[in-house]
Amino acid sequence: MKMVQTDDAYARIDNPDECRALLEQLCERGGAQLEGLAPDSPSVPVLLMEVVAGRRLILDLTTVPAVASHLEAGQAWRLAGWVAGTQLRSAPLGMWRRLTVAGRVQLACAWPEWLETRHRRSAFRARLNTHMVVDVEVQMGAGDRPFLGRLRDLSLGGCQVELPASAAPDLQVGQDLQRLGLRFPNGQQLELRGQIRHRRLNADWQTLRFGCAFAAPGAAEERRLWFYVREIERESARSGMEGDPSRMPSSLFVPASEAAPGAQRPHGLDYATPMARRLARLAVYLNGLLVQLQQGSEIDPAQLSWHCDFLLGLLHEEREAVLFAVNCLVDDPPLIQHCIAVATRLSDLARSRGLPPDLVKSICACALVHDLGKGLLPPSLVRSDAFDDGQRAAFAQHVPLLRERLVHCRWLAEAVIRGVVEEVNERLDGSGYPRGLGAGQLGELARIAAVVDVIDAMGRARPDRAEQTISSVYRQLIGREGQLDKHWCQYYARHFGLVPIGSLVRFSAGGLGWVERLDRKGAILQVRLTDQPSLRGATLSTPISGGELAALGPIEGIVLPEASD
CATH class of the missing domain: 1.10.3210.10 (Hypothetical protein af1432)
Known part of the structure; x- marks a missing residue:
């Protein structure tokens, strides 16, 4: 990623992949604005509807239709917003074209040449960078399902953990946690108890971060925590963006896992279709x-x-x-x-x-x-x-x-x-x-x-x-x-239909299939075969229809899918 520091503390980014990632997050999160470049120009809220990488952006200006005519007349405006705690603004946008969308005012513009970002200042912590993967297993009670997350920072008194946002309803501020299991890449582990003190969503709403205060760790646990805090700081200074890779790596992070099991993936990436x-x-x-x-x-x-x-x-x-x-x-x-x-x-x-x-x-x-x-x-x-x-x-x-x-x-x-x-x-x-x-x-x-x-x-x-x-x-x-x-x-x-789309059915020949399409009379027109009665981690066949569908035989019944949790 090429970054150029500008005079007003903004860093310029012209790497296409990085620009695409930032704009897609702004699209998902909302909160976009158009800023006029002329003196005293206003900022107006808009919806960034679609990001077509390297080609165009589509914006909805239905709530501010008067701005559309200014854009079409060639006035200089740029896109701005906040993404993951970072202030974002684009190069001046041009080549505006009005789209035909019933009841809406939408315009397309050319892909921006670059973006600029400016970060908020924050207090120093023993913070882990993207190269430092420490898994955390979070469990509320003895019989509760544990959540797997990633350690984001650590201190003697507590830590910050990142989890998939789907865990949010179960984790409330003030809730006691029976087990926080830290697992470092070299195999060292530490189990603690704690209480949730605060939580917030990341700007992309994909993940949840919560801060946890440890519950009276003993002297031996405090010594280990102090060692981990110092090692995290040392490794961060070595492997960060401006670090010195010639330094000896911390033993906690050797060997580093090639698979990075604790890294969060975009939510839904493994969904079946x-x-x-x-x-x-x-x-x-x-x-x-x-x-x-x-x-x-x-x-x-x-x-x-x-x-x-x-x-x-x-x-x-x-x-x-x-x-x-x-x-x-x-x-x-x-x-x-x-x-x-x-x-x-x-x-x-x-x-x-x-x-x-x-x-x-x-x-x-x-x-x-x-x-x-x-x-x-x-x-x-x-x-x-x-x-x-x-x-x-x-x-x-x-x-x-x-x-x-x-x-x-x-x-x-x-x-x-x-x-x-x-x-x-x-x-x-x-x-x-x-x-x-x-x-x-x-x-x-x-x-x-x-x-x-x-x-x-x-x-x-x-x-x-x-x-x-x-x-x-x-x-x-x-x-x-x-x-x-x-x-x-x-x-x-x-x-x-009596067997709606999304039903799991068993055929007389023994196969299981998910109903994907129906005809106008509600008869099954297309299915996807599967080897398991669940869509979690499922691999589905290519669409089955026509003669192939008939060869499966009549339906013996609708099957209850396995629970998804």
């Missing part, structure tokens, strides 16, 4: 949003708007691929999987009814966040397998807790918020929550949203029951006509 890997960006957003909500923030309207446009764009582009991909997000928390699945299917149903695009977008947005209020409840309450009256009332508070965080999302229609957020858990017979509304008080949107929500929820495990196949769910809906709207239950089954 290309569309699932694209949809992982939405999961990153929701994981990060949940952390922000837990820290007291409201939902940012521009971020929510961008991610709705992203999902609806994918649905418009490859509907069947998206319907399959929602089943592939196996490394994300069930709450996040549920929100994405409900938003995808409810948006698809709304589009099938010919609703206006703005209304479909409001429905999509409300569905994306409709259940995130559960992340604001005590974890013990959410995991309970039986409620008394007091616990049931406390659990119902997840609805108003989320509703109040939508205060700044004024572009959402109030009727949609009411139907998809406030009334999705109500039932026709008055047995729902939070208000116990009955059939005469519920509109059509609340009725169809409840059907989509219940069908997806019944297909996932809960503390009080196991997950069910879609055929079992459909059968049980027949007995719940007093609670759920019969018309919308039938419409759902007709629209998505």
Whole structure:
């Protein structure tokens, strides 16, 4: 990477790969601005919609349409924003071209010649650089699933650890950790106990960093910690960007692992299909949003708007691929999987009814966040397998807790918020929550949203029951006509099919296959064969259709996939 220091403390970057990586992070994170280069020119917020490496950028200026004419007239503007604690700005942008996108103001521009970055100052720590890989195993309790992370800094009193953002709902500030297991490349290990003191998402929302205070380490542990802190500082001085490689390496980091097992990979990189890997960006957003909500923030309207446009764009582009991909997000928390699945299917149903695009977008947005209020409840309450009256009332508070965080999302229609957020858990017979509304008080949107929500929820495990196949769910809906709207239950089954896309089926010849496409009558048109009943780490066959599909024989039944956690 070539970097040139400029007069105002910005460092110039002209390496194409580094520029691409920074711009893609700005695209995913949001918060981009256009800055005019003329004196006293304003800065205006925009959405960086797409980064086509080496060719062009696409920006959405719908909220500031007047700026578009200035750009087309040749005025000099540049892109700016924050990425991973780094202030970013581009070379002057040019060759603006307006795109034809219904209801939006979007322009494309040429790829910038270079970027400039300026870092925030921070206090010194015994900090590990990218060449120093120390694995950390984090476990809350004796029976809890451990998380594998990477050590980022270390002191005598605590450490900072980086984990995948999907661990965020389980790790709360103030929570005690039974075990922090540090594993250095040379095989040395140290186990400590601690308590989470703070946490934050990285700017790309792919990873979570939390700071942990150690719980009264003994004298022997303190001596080892002091040794590790000094060795980390020494190795950092040797192997950092401006280090002296001629120095002897620290014994802790010899030999260095060629595989770098603790290095974090972009979230979703191992998901089963290309569309699932694209949809992982939405999961990153929701994981990060949940952390922000837990820290007291409201939902940012521009971020929510961008991610709705992203999902609806994918649905418009490859509907069947998206319907399959929602089943592939196996490394994300069930709450996040549920929100994405409900938003995808409810948006698809709304589009099938010919609703206006703005209304479909409001429905999509409300569905994306409709259940995130559960992340604001005590974890013990959410995991309970039986409620008394007091616990049931406390659990119902997840609805108003989320509703109040939508205060700044004024572009959402109030009727949609009411139907998809406030009334999705109500039932026709008055047995729902939070208000116990009955059939005469519920509109059509609340009725169809409840059907989509219940069908997806019944297909996932809960503390009080196991997950069910879609055929079992459909059968049980027949007995719940007093609670759920019969018309919308039938419409759902007709629209998505009795064996929907994403179902795992067993053929009479013995093969297992994931349903990937259906014909207009709901018959299976294409499958992907697999050797395991799970999409975690799965290798799928090429698409099977036509004569090859017929050779597999008739379907013997729908198979319940193995749990994803």
